Amino acid sequence: MLDIKLVRENTSLVRENLKKRNNPEKLKLLDELLKVDTEWRKLQTQTNSLKQKRNQLSIDVARSKRMGKPAKKELAEAKKVDALIQKNDKKLAKLETKGRMLLLSIPNLLHGSVPVGEDENDSIEVRRWGEPPQFDFRPKSHLEILQDLDLIDVERGAKVAGERFYYLKGDLVLLDLALQKFALDVLRKVGFTIIEPPLMIKRKPYEGVIDLSDFEMVTYKIEGEDAYMIATSEHPISAMFMDEILEGNKLPLLFAGISPCFRKEVGAHGKYTKGLFRTHHFNKVEQFVFCLPEQSWKLHEDIQRNCELLYQSLGLHYRVVNVCTGDIGNIAAKKYDTEFWMADGKFREIGSNSNCTDYQARRLGIRYREGEGKPVKGFVHTLNNTALATSRTMIAIIEQFQQRDGSVVIPKVLRPYMFGIEKLEKK
């Protein structure tokens, strides 16, 4: 959410920003927002003076009563004023809701370094690490390999839980756990606090974190309860300090969240969904940062380095993309996607790193001050970056390190976490 004052006072800046996004709808919404806001302010002022009148009449009534005099005239007048106030209050509430919805739909201000473009094809590759693996045989997809090795059961996953659920088996489970522990160990060493968040959260904090449309498209709701399954630990962690004031001298707060992630994936039609790539739940270690505004751009690069360090230690071939204006979404001011090489020769997303500046924090009411007792200075900045999503990282390992005999070599750094196993192979 942007600051409504910024929208009012610096409309041209907001307008220019929207033009870059290849989304003319949003410009219309901005105009509507300005109209609603003007109307709201006018009515607010009007209603405030009506309330002043009512308060005065109320005092008059009280005074008359104390002196034992009837106050018929004042009561009648007060009733009239009150009716008007109630009417206005209803209108105000409507305008306020409408204004808030509109304000929420206005996306964040983009950083100057974000490339302007229409869709993912206009995003710019900023670097590439490693070399694509060379095979002297036809490389298989991870799903083929895992099924050949009897490490996954997709059919029974579908029978019991539905499409895009699965059973992981045998050493593949160890690999999943090893990746999580490995990521936590690395992040812990560079100063992150490990967090295991609640896996279900209430509607109100969730509204502060995601777009309304995401409730339908992404999150599972528990029937009959005010509870939603989290789609990533980013959500409960960002909502953690909702409506709180943080001490500036204790920032930045660095959290390494670990949790399963639950996603409906309603809008996944036409996207790549093979095997473990896009499933209804997966495990993930996430980096989440609360910081001062002046710290966020450096930290954005820092946490990018962290996740790349993980992929490099695993020896994976990947590239980093600066996501363009048409594909960046509403919340981030700048976003890097990290994409890994798959056996069909294409790069696909393994993680994404967003600097949300104060956009998320304003919505959640997370502010900061320089120290205890000092006045509140503003909203914190928040950043989130995948450290390691196990499902996609496992795909990368399996497809990039597959062998002619159908086995898969385990990266050396993971072996201490899985009883020294060197290969996934047929038992």
Next chain:
RNA sequence: GCUGAGGUGCCGGAAGCUGGUAAACGGGUCAGCCUGGAAAGCUGAUGUACCUUCAUGGUACGCGUGGGUUCAAAUCCCACCCUCAGCGCCA
């Protein structure tokens, strides 16, 4: 899940809870005075929104949240959230 107590400012914490302008007392922070400088002391300020202005000033809102009754709600009524204590259930 049940029973009981509670939720008040930047923080602690009291009174009001037989409806009539909420905030004693203590602490923090900021500004001013004092000082060679500081501490202490004294004085004032210290939430949000809207209008107005060069400065400023004015109004409304604010007692966990959302409703209701009333001219008027911290106070009365309803629903919900959370904390603590006890009981119950439970890996």
